Amino acid sequence: MNKKIKQPGMTLIVKTITRLTVGLILLYGIYIVTHGHISPGGGFAGGVIIALSFIHLMLAFGKDLALRKLSEKLAAFFESFGAIMFLTIGLLGFIGGYFFFNFIFKGKPFNLFSAGIIPLCNIAICFKVGAGLFAVFVALILLKVPIKKE
Amino acid sequence: MFELYILLLFMILGAIIAVEIKDLLSSVIAVGAVGLGLSVAFLILKAPDLAITQLAVEILCLIILIRATIRRDIPTLNRRKEVVGSIIVLLFIGGFLFFAYLALKDLPSFGHPIMRVSQNYLAEGLRKTGATNLVASVILDFRAYDTLGEATVLFTAVIGVLAVLRRIGRKKVDEVVKEEDE
Numbered sequence: 392m393n394k395k396i397k398q399p400g401m402t403l404i405v406k407t408i409t410r411l412t413v414g415l416i417l418l419y420g421i422y423i424v425t426h427g428h429i430s431p432g433g434g435f436a437g438g439v440i441i442a443l444s445f446i447h448l449m450l451a452f453g454k455d456l457a458l459r460k461l462s463e464k465l466a467a468f469f470e471s472f473g474a475i476m477f478l479t480i481g482l483l484g485f486i487g488g489y490f491f492f493n494f495i496f497k498g499k500p501f502n503l504f505s506a507g508i509i510p511l512c513n514i515a516i517c518f519k520v521g522a523g524l525f526a527v528f529v530a531l532i533l534l535k536v537p538i539k540k541e
Numbered sequence: 542m543f544e545l546y547i548l549l550l551f552m553i554l555g556a557i558i559a560v561e562i563k564d565l566l567s568s569v570i571a572v573g574a575v576g577l578g579l580s581v582a583f584l585i586l587k588a589p590d591l592a593i594t595q596l597a598v599e600i601l602c603l604i605i606l607i608r609a610t611i612r613r614d615i616p617t618l619n620r621r622k623e624v625v626g627s628i629i630v631l632l633f634i635g636g637f638l639f640f641a642y643l644a645l646k647d648l649p650s651f652g653h654p655i656m657r658v659s660q661n662y663l664a665e666g667l668r669k670t671g672a673t674n675l676v677a678s679v680i681l682d683f684r685a686y687d688t689l690g691e692a693t694v695l696f697t698a699v700i701g702v703l704a705v706l707r708r709i710g711r712k713k714v715d716e717v718v719k720e721e722d723e
Contacts, residue, residue: 423593428672431589433680439597470696477692481685491685497671506672512681516692523695530702 401451409451416444420521427513428506434516441517442524454532463529466522473519480508480515545585552578573603590676 424437449457484492491508498505552575559571576599583592649655656663662679672678680688 428674428677428681430674431676432593433590433674433677436590436594436597439594443597470699474692474696477689481689491682491689493670493682500667500671500673506670506678507682509670509672509677509681512685512688513677516688519692520695523699526699527695527702530699 405451409447413444413447413451416447417441420444420517424513424517425503425510428509429501429503434513435520437513438517438520439524442521442528445525446528449528449532454529458529461525463526463533466526466529469518469522470526473515473517473522477512477515477519480511484508545582548578548582548585552582569603573599576603588676590674 420437420440420443422437423432423440424434427433427437445457445461448460481491484490484494486492487494493507493509495507495511497507504510555571555575555578559568559575562568562571576595579599580592580595583589583595662683663675666675666678666683667673670678670682672682
């Protein structure tokens with residue numbers, strides 16, 4: 392078809408707005424993850440929001456820039472890392488007695504560093520879910536492009 | 542309670558529009574509207590955790606995934622509907638509704654759950670786990686074993702996407718795919 396697309400990504404307006412908002416989206420995702428044991432949220436929702444910030448970058452600037460920020464190898468590493476971290480936390484519970492025993496000091500309620508293993512589990516799930524969703528999106532993007540050209 | 546019924550009506554309308562409309566993008570947006578309605582319904586029923594997850598996953602992922610990755614030439618089904626298939630589907634729906642009527646009579650009424658296990662969680666959740674968000678204390682402490690399995694769902698999704706979309710999965714009948722293309 393026509394070859395008017397010279398540089399990847401969307402128009403200048405979208406790129407400018409993305410440059411302003413993508414950091415805030417990432418920060419909001421991190422906030423949701425780290426405060427998952429105090430306020431509504433948690434690892435799953437926060438991980439989805441973090442993945443969406445990278446997907447946002449990819450939609451606006453094309454896949455090359457987004458893959459330079461977070462390559463598919465790194466995403467695969469983070470996915471495995473999240474799973475291993477979650478499983479390790481569960482296995483470390485055997486120190487206190489049983490699988491997923493809350494073995495860390497619980498602290499005062501409403502503090503950021505409280506609730507034992509729950510924030511750590513939230514972070515592990517965030518790695519897993521965020522990298523997993525990003526990997527799904529990358530797989531959909533990467534496997535679509537060559538078929539379109541050939 | 543009244544606003545919940547309005548939301549349900551809105552969601553049913555959105556679902557019908559999503560099925561019946563011809564344009565695919567409009568259909569995706571209609572499904573997104575259903576997801577938004579569900580998210581607000583979770584908020585009304587006082588489940589903000591689920592509302593956040595629903596909003597992020599359902600609407601954003603659905604619209605962005607489908608809108609960004611769909612191809613221009615979308616195959617549409619123009620064949621005539623199969624009569625036998627429709628009859629079988631209707632029979633199954635009828636059977637499901639019949640048995641659901643029998644089964645759902647024994648459930649407690651809406652908004653009055655049986656509080657046997659969860660009462661214990663509510664009473665001792667804060668003392669035992671130290672988390673003020675009780676949902677987090679349930680899914681990551683009391684029921685963490687379930688979450689361990691649930692966390693691998695997206696890994697399964699990646700494998701499914703790769704299995705369906707890789708080069709060898711799309712070849713024509715008489716086309717030969719080389720090894721390095723996979």
